[in-house]
Amino acid sequence: MQPQDLQRALAPKLGERLLGVEPFAGTAGRVRFERTAALETFRAMRDDLGFAHCAMVGGIDWVETREVLYVLWSDGARQYALLSTTVPANDAHVETASGVWPSANWHEREAWEMVDITFDHHPDLRHLLMPDGYAFHPLLRSFKLHEPEELEVKVRHV
C-alpha cells in the first residue's frame, strides 16, 4: 500500500479535514487529519483499509501544540500506517479510538497521564502507571527531572 492509496480512500470521507498523506519510511504512509475528523478516520482506516490492529497510541509534546500519534497494522497489506493529529496545548483533547480499537484503551490512559491529552468519551480514563491523584504529567517538556546546577560537585581546594 502506498500513500496515494491512503489518500484515495480517505479524501472522499474527510474532505478538507484530511490535512495530507506523506510517505514515511517503512510504513504505508503518515496520515495527518483534523481532530474533528477523528472517528471517521479511525473507522475508514479499520473498515475500508483493513488496519484492524492498533499497535500504539502515543503523545508528543511540542510545547505549544501536542501531537497524538497512532500506529496501525494491517494483516492484509503486512504494513504499518501512521495517523497523527495536532492539538493546541491549552485545549488538548481528541476523540477516543477505544470504541474502534479496544486496544487503544490503555495506550490512551497512558497518553493522558503522561502527556496530558484528554480523550473524549473514553470509557475509563484514570491513572495507569502513576498513583491515583498524581498531579503531574511527567512526559511534558515542562516537567524537569533536575536542574543541571544541582548536579555540580563542589570541590574544595585545601
Add this chain to the structure above:
Amino acid sequence: MSEMWINMGPQHPMTHGLWNLRVQIDGELVRAVDPEMGYLHRGIEKISEDRHYNEVITLMDRCCYVAGMAWEHLYILGAEAALQVRPPERADYLRVLCDEFQRLGSHLMWYAAFVQDLGLMSPFLYGMRDRDLVLDLFQSFTGARMTYEYMRVGGVRNDLPPGFADRSRKVLDWLDDRFREYDALCLGSTIFRKRCDGLGVLKGPEAIAHGVTGPMLRAAGVKRDLRKDRPYSAYDRVDFDVALADSADVTGRYLVRMEEMRQSVRILRQVLDWLDHHPGPVVADRLPRWLGAPYAPVGAEGYLLKRNYPKGLGLSAIEEPHGEALSYVVNDGGEHPYRVKFRSPVFANLSAASTYLVGYHVADIPPIMGSVDVCVGEVDR
C-alpha cells in the same frame, strides 16, 4: 454479598513481577478483572530525554529483565532510523544472533516459571539449568548475564570471541535434545493437561481487536510474525517457519513457544555458519564523532558536527520474545532524543486480560496468566 473484589498481588506467586490483579469473584467464578500496573515504573522514557543516544542503551536492558537484548535492538533500530545511520552486514547478523539467543533465554525462563505455577517442580530446575547455558554464552561476548549494553547506534560493541561458534553449537545441540524431554514432561503429564487444555481461550478476531500479539496471537492461529512480515536486520536472509497453533488456549501457547525455541535453534545454526565465513567490521565506519564518544572533548569541528543531527521521527518494530514491540524516537536536532516511546507487547496482552480470564475459576488464573508470560519491567518502563 455474593460478589467481591480480591487482590491477587502485588505479592502473589502468579504475578511474576510486581503488579496487582484485582479480581471480582462470584463464588469461585471470575466476573471481572482489573490489572493495576505501575509498581515498577521508573520513567525510562523520561530519563531517555536527558541522555545521549548511546547512553539510552543501558536503560533498555532494564526495560525487560529477561529480554534485554531484544529491547536494545528495538531502540537501536528506532535511533538509527531517526539519525539515518546504517550498520554493516555483519552487525545485522550479530543482532539476529543476540535476538534469537535472547528468545531462547526468555522462553526457557517462561517455561521454568510457568510449569512451576502448575505445581510441577522438576521442569523448573531443568528450565533454569538450560537458561544458564544461554546466559553463559552471553557473558562470553558481552561480559554480562542480564544487562548487556552490547548494541550501539551503527553496529555492535565488539565481535565474538574465538571459539564462540563451537561452544554455541554444543549448547544448541544440547537444547534440541532437551525440548523433547520438556514435551514428554509436560504434554505427557495428566496434571499439566487438566490444568491447561481449554483454558484462557482467546480467539483470533478478538485477540486482534484487543491488540494481543506474539505467541498468544499465534496460538489462536493468526500468522503474524514481524520477523517474516516486516523483516529487520538479517531476518530476510535466514530460513525459518512461523510457529502456529489453533486451540487458542493455554496448551496452544505452550506449543507455540516450544516450536519457537526449535525455530530459534534453526536460525542460530544458519547465523553461526554465516558468521564463520564472513569476517568484517561490526560498527559502521564514518560514524559521526558525536555517536562514537559522547564525552570526548570537542573542538570547533566537533562542535559543528554536534549541531548537525538530522531532525525526524524514527519508527522501529521487532518481534520480541513476548510479541510485537514498537518504538519511535523523535529527534528535534538536539543531542538527546526529544521523545522516546515504547510499545510493550505485554502491556497490550495484559490490557486484554478480561477477554481471557472472565468466566473461568480463580484456580485457573495462575496457569492462564502464566501462559501470557508477563514481564512487568517492560509494561511499566
